[in-house]
Structure formats: structure tokens, C-alpha cells
Amino acid sequence: MKLLAKTVTVLNSAAILRSLAALIALGATHGAFALDPVTIYQRSSPAVAVIEAPNGKSFNRGSGFILSSKGFILTNQHIVGNNRQVRIKLADGSVYQGTVVSRNPNVDLAMIQIQPQKPLPSLRIQAVPPQIGQKVYAIGNPSSKATGMLDRSLSDGIVSRIDESGLIQFTASVTFGSSGGPLLNEDGYVVGIVRSGAPGTNFNFAVPVGAVNLLPGRRSTAGVQVQQINHYITVGLLQFRQNNFQKALQVFSAGIQQYPSDPTLYSNRGITRRFLRDHQGALKDFTRSIQLRPSSMAYFNQAVLYESDLKQPQQAIKDYSEAIRINQKWGSPITLGDAFYRRGRLQSQQGNKKAAIADFKQAAKVYSQFANRDRYRAAMDQITLITTQP
Structure with missing residues (x-):
């Protein structure tokens, strides 16, 4: 254990972006408190949300995860599209109208804010890049015509490649609906945001969590x-x-x-x-x-x-x-x-x-x-x- 990941409390969208930048600066090496898959799922899945965004006569459906107990949720830009308002369903069944408060199409990330009635379960993030071969877990809401949406499904795999931009290729199974969900290391920290996947293949990719720094906030x-x-x-x-x-x-x-x-x-x-x-x-x-x-x-x-x-x-x-x-x-x-x-x-x-x-x-x-x-x-x-x- 050489570096530290530190959780923060945030009060508004500008504050969360500044606080996340400080959080990401600290990072942590993996393996400090390696958890078993059951514990990782029990601790992490309550913070994974279903996101629905209007897209013409239909909806884009995907995943996201709660970064702050105050109600900030991170997901992919391609899920929310150009919408200002989206529908959020949490693990406890509660449904909220979410407001997209920050987005960056270049890294395919967006931040959504909801107004919860009580503090929400949230995930901690770690910007230290994972190592190739390291165990990782993906939690999301995959769906198909045959099965419908399978809320908060867990899959596991390894990191198979990291390119020069930091994009993470991994083998955990993901499919349509999984985008926007967290990619977790063995300590239960988010190291990436699932972006795309090809079912039945190892061509699955996640945006490195450090890219959160590229979300526009207050430009001071x-x-x-x-x-x-x-x-x-x-x-x-x-x-x-x-x-x-x-x-x-x-x-x-x-x-x-x-x-x-x-x-x-x-x-x-x-x-x-x-x-x-x-x-x-x-x-x-x-x-x-x-x-x-x-x-x-x-x-x-x-x-x-x-x-x-x-x-x-x-x-x-x-x-x-x-x-x-x-x-x-x-x-x-x-x-x-x-x-x-x-x-x-x-x-x-x-x-x-x-x-x-x-x-x-x-x-x-x-x-x-x-x-x-x-x-x-x-x-x-x-x-x-x-x-x-x-």
C-alpha cells in the first residue's frame, strides 16, 4: 500500500468536480484490502443506478453509479445524449428526475445530479491505473430482447490492455445497458467507467476514472x-x-x-x-x-x-x-x-x-x-x- 484514496463530501456540481480532482490526485495501489467478490457486490451494487434518457420515440438505457451521498451520479455521455433531464432508478426502487450538470463527449462522461431525501450509498474511486492482468469486476444493467434489463449484474475478468490514453480493455462480460457502470478493482474501488462491450468477446473498454477531471466545472x-x-x-x-x-x-x-x-x-x-x-x-x-x-x-x-x-x-x-x-x-x-x-x-x-x-x-x-x-x-x-x- 503506497498511495491513498480519500472520499469527499460535496455540496454542488462545481464542488464535486473540484473535490473529485483532489480525490483522484491521491490514488491508491490495489491489493491493500483485497475483497472477495461477494463482499464487493454487496458493498457496491447499492450504488449502481439505471439511467433512461429520451431518444426520439424511445429511450437510451444504461448504467451509472453514485459518487456522492448528496446525489451525484457518473455515467457515459452517449447515454444521456443532449438531454438536460433524465430518469434515474436507484437500487432501492426509488425513481428520480436527474439533471445533467456536466458533460464531455470527448471522453464520453457525464455527471448527473438528483435530490435524494436521504444520504445515498456511494462508491470510492481510485485513479492509479490498474495493472495488466489485475482482477476487475463490472456491475451494470445489461439487457436484451430476450431477457429485458437485468439490474445490477456482476461479471469478473482481468485487465487485458491499457493504451497510451489510459483507455482500459478488460475481459469481464458487458453488453448493451452495461455502459456507464463502474469497473472495480479487488479493493472495491472504481478504476474505470464501462464505455462499450462486444458480447462474447474480450473487446470491452472502460474510460479511466481519472478522466473525470476533464468534466467541465467552474473555470476558475x-x-x-x-x-x-x-x-x-x-x-x-x-x-x-x-x-x-x-x-x-x-x-x-x-x-x-x-x-x-x-x-x-x-x-x-x-x-x-x-x-x-x-x-x-x-x-x-x-x-x-x-x-x-x-x-x-x-x-x-x-x-x-x-x-x-x-x-x-x-x-x-x-x-x-x-x-x-x-x-x-x-x-x-x-x-x-x-x-x-x-x-x-x-x-x-x-x-x-x-x-x-x-x-x-x-x-x-x-x-x-x-x-x-x-x-x-x-x-x-x-x-x-x-x-x-x-
């Missing part, structure tokens, strides 16, 4: 800067995930040269430098990121550096403690389990058995909440090992 100077920063981050992360670390370093460095006060650029460059074994350079970047905006992930990555590379366990314990404190305050649990586990391991090595057991119990609790059986068992095994030692 700050908004343009956010979009440019996220361009550096998205391109850098794509190079990083393809193990092109030197190219990733060049991209992040170029971004920092233009935007020297952005903490996420420093954090991502620090991660890249660590993979290149430039430990002092990585430490400088993590430290600068923390100076600009103290975050759980910056402290976590700095702690890993101190623990694994610089061999300074006491400083690592301090940084894991800061990561835990901020995580609990911000309610971002993605790194919380590993922070407790790693701190517990260091506490055990330092002979602090009581503190170590407390940390492993907290780690087990977090892993249990995320249905990560392997990590949960590892934490419980550590407790058993400590308590049985003389």
Missing part, C-alpha cells in the same frame, strides 16, 4: 491549476504502475517545478524515489509534503521509509502514530489497519508487549471491517505469538 484559475496538477499526477502514476520509475520521477519533478506548493506531487515523487532507492531524496519529499499539508498517507509512507530502509524504529513508531491519529480524525481507514499492524510489530521488537498486543487488536478490528481475512488472521497470529512467549 484555481480549477485550471487543479486540473493541470492532476494531469501530472495521473500521467506519473500511469508510468509508476508500469514500473517506469525514472519516467514517473521526471513527470512528478516537472509538476513540482510548476507547482512547488502541492503536497501530493511531493508525496508521489517520494514514493517513486523510494522505489529507486533514493532514500534521502524520498525523505526530503515526504517531509516537504508533511510541511505543506500534514496527511495520514505522508506520515505512513515516511514511517515505512524509516522502518524498512533507514532502520530507525523509534522514528517510524512516531510517524505511524501520527498516521493513526490523523486517520481517525479524518475517517479515512484505508491505511489504518496497516499502520496499527506495523506499529505493533515494531512495538513487539522493542519489547513493548502490552502496546504491541493493543495495536494488533486494533489492526485485526480494521481488517475484519474490510473483510480482509488474511490480514485479520496475521494480526491474530501475532497476538497469539506474543501471549505464548515466556
